[in-house]
Amino acid sequence: MKKFRLLGIVTALTGAMLLTGCGGSNSQASQQSVSGFNVNRAINVISREDGSGTRGAFIELLGIEIDGVDHTSSEADIANGTSVVITSVSGNIYAIGYISLGSLNNTVSAVSIEGVPASPETVQDGSYPIFRSFNLAIGNLNAVAQDFLDFVLSAEGQAIVVAGGYISVDATAPAFAGGGASGNVVITGSTSVAPVMERIAEAYMTVNPSANVEVHSSGSGAGITAARDGTADIGMSSRALHAHELEVVDSITVAHDGLAIIVNNNNPLENLSVEEIRQVFMGNIHNWSDLLN
Amino acid sequence: MSDKTLINVREAVMEKFFLFCASTSILALLLICIFLFANGIPAIQEVGVRAFLLGTEWAPLRQYPATPQFGILPMIVGSIYFMIGAIIIGVPVGIFTAIFFAYMCPDKLYFFLKPVVNLLAGIPSVVYGFFGIVVIVPIVRVLAIQFTGHLPGGASGMSILSASILLGIMILPTIIAISESAIRAVPKNYYEGALALGASHTRSVFFVIVPAAKSGILASVILGIGRAIGETMAVVMVAGNHARMPIHALRGARSLTANIVMEMGYASGLHRETLIASAVVLFVFILLINLTFTFIARKSGM
Amino acid sequence: MSRTKISDTILASLTWIFAGFTIFVLMFIILYILVNGVPHLTPTLFEIRYTTDNVSMFPSIVSTIVMVFLTLTFAVPLGIFTGIYLVEYVKRGSKVVMVIRTAANLLAGIPSIVYGLFGLLFFVVFLGMSFSLLAGSLTLSIMILPLVIRTTEEALQSVPDGYREGAFALGAGKLRAVFRIVLPSAMPGIFAGVILAIGRIIGESAALIFTAGTIAQLPESLSNSVRTLTVHMWVLSGEALHTNEAYATGVVLLLVVFFINTVSAFLAKKIAKG
Numbered sequence: 030m031k032k033f034r035l036l037g038i039v040t041a042l043t044g045a046m047l048l049t050g051c052g053g054s055n056s057q058a059s060q061q062s063v064s065g066f067n068v069n070r071a072i073n074v075i076s077r078e079d080g081s082g083t084r085g086a087f088i089e090l091l092g093i094e095i096d097g098v099d100h101t102s103s104e105a106d107i108a109n110g111t112s113v114v115i116t117s118v119s120g121n122i123y124a125i126g127y128i129s130l131g132s133l134n135n136t137v138s139a140v141s142i143e144g145v146p147a148s149p150e151t152v153q154d155g156s157y158p159i160f161r162s163f164n165l166a167i168g169n170l171n172a173v174a175q176d177f178l179d180f181v182l183s184a185e186g187q188a189i190v191v192a193g194g195y196i197s198v199d200a201t202a203p204a205f206a207g208g209g210a211s212g213n214v215v216i217t218g219s220t221s222v223a224p225v226m227e228r229i230a231e232a233y234m235t236v237n238p239s240a241n242v243e244v245h246s247s248g249s250g251a252g253i254t255a256a257r258d259g260t261a262d263i264g265m266s267s268r269a270l271h272a273h274e275l276e277v278v279d280s281i282t283v284a285h286d287g288l289a290i291i292v293n294n295n296n297p298l299e300n301l302s303v304e305e306i307r308q309v310f311m312g313n314i315h316n317w318s319d320l321l322n
Numbered sequence: 323m324s325d326k327t328l329i330n331v332r333e334a335v336m337e338k339f340f341l342f343c344a345s346t347s348i349l350a351l352l353l354i355c356i357f358l359f360a361n362g363i364p365a366i367q368e369v370g371v372r373a374f375l376l377g378t379e380w381a382p383l384r385q386y387p388a389t390p391q392f393g394i395l396p397m398i399v400g401s402i403y404f405m406i407g408a409i410i411i412g413v414p415v416g417i418f419t420a421i422f423f424a425y426m427c428p429d430k431l432y433f434f435l436k437p438v439v440n441l442l443a444g445i446p447s448v449v450y451g452f453f454g455i456v457v458i459v460p461i462v463r464v465l466a467i468q469f470t471g472h473l474p475g476g477a478s479g480m481s482i483l484s485a486s487i488l489l490g491i492m493i494l495p496t497i498i499a500i501s502e503s504a505i506r507a508v509p510k511n512y513y514e515g516a517l518a519l520g521a522s523h524t525r526s527v528f529f530v531i532v533p534a535a536k537s538g539i540l541a542s543v544i545l546g547i548g549r550a551i552g553e554t555m556a557v558v559m560v561a562g563n564h565a566r567m568p569i570h571a572l573r574g575a576r577s578l579t580a581n582i583v584m585e586m587g588y589a590s591g592l593h594r595e596t597l598i599a600s601a602v603v604l605f606v607f608i609l610l611i612n613l614t615f616t617f618i619a620r621k622s623g624m
Numbered sequence: 625m626s627r628t629k630i631s632d633t634i635l636a637s638l639t640w641i642f643a644g645f646t647i648f649v650l651m652f653i654i655l656y657i658l659v660n661g662v663p664h665l666t667p668t669l670f671e672i673r674y675t676t677d678n679v680s681m682f683p684s685i686v687s688t689i690v691m692v693f694l695t696l697t698f699a700v701p702l703g704i705f706t707g708i709y710l711v712e713y714v715k716r717g718s719k720v721v722m723v724i725r726t727a728a729n730l731l732a733g734i735p736s737i738v739y740g741l742f743g744l745l746f747f748v749v750f751l752g753m754s755f756s757l758l759a760g761s762l763t764l765s766i767m768i769l770p771l772v773i774r775t776t777e778e779a780l781q782s783v784p785d786g787y788r789e790g791a792f793a794l795g796a797g798k799l800r801a802v803f804r805i806v807l808p809s810a811m812p813g814i815f816a817g818v819i820l821a822i823g824r825i826i827g828e829s830a831a832l833i834f835t836a837g838t839i840a841q842l843p844e845s846l847s848n849s850v851r852t853l854t855v856h857m858w859v860l861s862g863e864a865l866h867t868n869e870a871y872a873t874g875v876v877l878l879l880v881v882f883f884i885n886t887v888s889a890f891l892a893k894k895i896a897k898g
Contacts, residue, residue, distance in 0.1 A: 071476035080588035097385035104475030107563030245838050250588020315474040329797050340709035350766045351727045354742050415642045422643035442650050443823035444881030446854040449874050507782035524632040552735035579735045601738045608733035
């Protein structure tokens with residue numbers, strides 16, 4: 030009996046190691062082995078949480094928000110961040126979702142829209158239809174915060190934007206001419222905007238060592254609220270601000286970012302029309318067979 | 323003062339000191355209660371108790387001309403389902419494993435496994451969440467595709483089942499550690515006495531030792547459930563978070579905690595207050611569970 | 625087979641199956657993190673200063689360790705003294721014990737996000753600490769207090785009365801009996817609670833995001849915003865750009881927990897002996 034038990038334990042451990050080995054070699058996104066894409070399966074819609082700027086921009090741009098009501102399908106899985114969307118889509122061949130174009134990587138595939146592939150260039154020249162702006166919500170800015178804002182909009186700041194895979198708001202922005210203001214700047218908000226804002230902040234602090242810029246990521250809605258309440262100097266938002274928000278804060282666009290519609294790498298879908306995307310995310314188109322004929 | 327008086331004074335002072343320490347937990351609880359209730363109750367009043375607790379629609383961001391909806395029933399039911407699921411999976415496995423560690427595990431193995439279990443207690447929810455997404459969800463997805471893969475909404479695997487499995491696993495270290503402590507704390511002579519009366523090893527353990535460790539095991543279960551109900555990050559990543567009434571175990575749901583963590587960052591005004599109010603509901607819920615367990619414990623004579 | 629033997633076999637088998645399942649799952653999780661994280665453990669991840677390029681976790685490691693020590697300093701003495709009061713000084717089963725125990729259980733059941741909420745509005749805003757190490761650790765102290773109290777209680781209760789009576793018989797006062805005889809015997813049990821508490825602290829993310837902020841810098845003072853390892857991992861994985869580094873952070877997290885566990889075990893053994 031004792032040997033039997035020991036054998037059981039050894040088997041369990043070996044099994045664990047083997048499985049991990051398999052899981053590991055598939056990389057952190059467990060890509061489903063393609064046993065075949067069954068077009069009679071239903072579409073798995075993945076959306077973001079309500080306060081996500083990405084979601085807000087998406088439903089506005091595609092007309093999924095009608096008369097103030099968000100008609101995203103009630104069966105859509107809610108993912109709490111871009112990475113969760115990507116991990117989910119890369120692991121499920123029947124899933125579809127939307128993410129910031131700057132976050133696109135090769136574990137998922139971006140669908141062309143009405144024949145136009147998703148890339149910073151097509152967003153820039155206007156042929157790719159879905160994109161939104163990264164906006165900074167500001168109240169009354171102190172000297173150092175204003176100086177930082179100038180840096181964001183300068184040639185140096187915009188160069189960092191482009192390097193990150195986003196689109197500059199002004200290709201002819203002048204070189205930064207400020208600097209010298211000292212103090213703290215607190216920036217909080219969109220998790221989509223934070224990465225590029227952090228890099229800009231670092232570059233700014235190199236140019237102006239007497240300033241200290243803190244970038245917190247908490248979500249677009251939180252950023253706008255913080256700017257409004259004065260808890261932060263600048264709020265980051267990955268969507269346009271609403272009318273009632275603009276009554277209390279100003280909004281400055283600092284970059285553009287495309288919205289990529291992503292599917293699994295093993296999904297044969299390559300192209301969609303805007304109307305099809307709309308109907309899919311509203312839950313009116315159910316099966317892959319409706320999209321792939 | 324004589325030595326004896328000095329000692330008495332010191333004893334009295336220390337007793338008061340310990341009492342003071344003990345009351346800090348009450349103080350902390352009061353503070354949190356005041357904060358929650360002061361912000362939450364007005365919100366419930368404004369929305370209406372029925373609309374809040376029994377409303378099946380949660381849509382706080384509706385803009386004019388539509389009106390925002392604040393019904394949290396879908397989340398209440400979701401939380402209940404997750405809790406039940408976690409109990410079903412985590413409690414039996416945890417208790418049996420604790421018994422194994424205390425009475426049936428070879429010493430060498432124990433020496434290796436105990437640190438491993440302690441290690442697992444430290445793994446953050448985010449890591450469990452990722453583990454859930456890449457391992458548990460795909461397995462459940464295969465299952466779900468068989469049954470519901472052709473129905474609208476598809477079968478992503480993000481479901482009550484996935485969340486239950488993940489939560490069950492997450493509470494294992496808590497239940498195992500404390501149950502094992504309790505089981506080991508039962509004096510060895512109980513066990514020896516049972517053996518002497520002719521019971522087998524298994525019988526002695528299960529019918530003499532374990533009942534004697536009841537209160538500790540129950541404490542571990544309560545703490546484990548506490549962890550399960552309070553879990554936010556991991557659940558958010560695997561449960562689908564659909565803000566509608568749960569349908570069945572292979573579909574997703576949203577818990578009260580997931581609701582709070584997803585929306586708190588940007589909620590303001592009435593929206594924020596309703597989220598705090600839902601925390602109040604959670605609070606009351608937990609209170610009811612604790613009272614039920616204490617009642618059961620009292621009844622079975624602990 | 626007799627009925628007894630059948631039920632025996634069933635129970636024994638169930639135990640092995642469940643324990644096997646537990647072991648399997650726990651090993652799998654650990655190996656999974658290691659396999660996915662170790663290949664990405666590069667030296668740049670440990671540079672002293674954090675930049676968005678190196679996404680160094682070094683400030684987070686320091687912050688985590690400091691956060692753990694600070695929180696334990698607040699919560700463990702408080703929790704142990706509370707446990708001592710409840711077990712040694714109050715008649716077992718009295719109302720006071722019930723009230724405090726209920727309070728502790730309720731505190732244990734409050735979700736971490738609510739603590740984060742409370743911490744934000746009380747420590748950060750009302751007491752004006754803003755996002756800081758202090759606000760974060762005070763919030764976490766309240767969070768782990770019930771755990772420490774409960775396990776101290778269990779541990780103290782499991783010390784046989786004979787020990788206490790023996791001490792009294794030898795002329796020791798209550799205080800001395802508790803601190804020299806009862807407490808050391810209860811140390812392993814208390815240590816179990818501390819381990820779980822450390823686990824809880826390190827694993828905490830939601831509460832810290834709202835109280836300690838997310839700035840990755842070395843904690844130079846109590847009022848600095850800090851980012852612990854878990855929050856670091858959450859931020860890294862939040863925008864799909866640094867998933868590999870997130871797994872590497874996970875590996876480091878495991879090592880930190882292992883290290884802290886080992887140290888605590890060593891300490892507890894020393895106290896129990898001395």
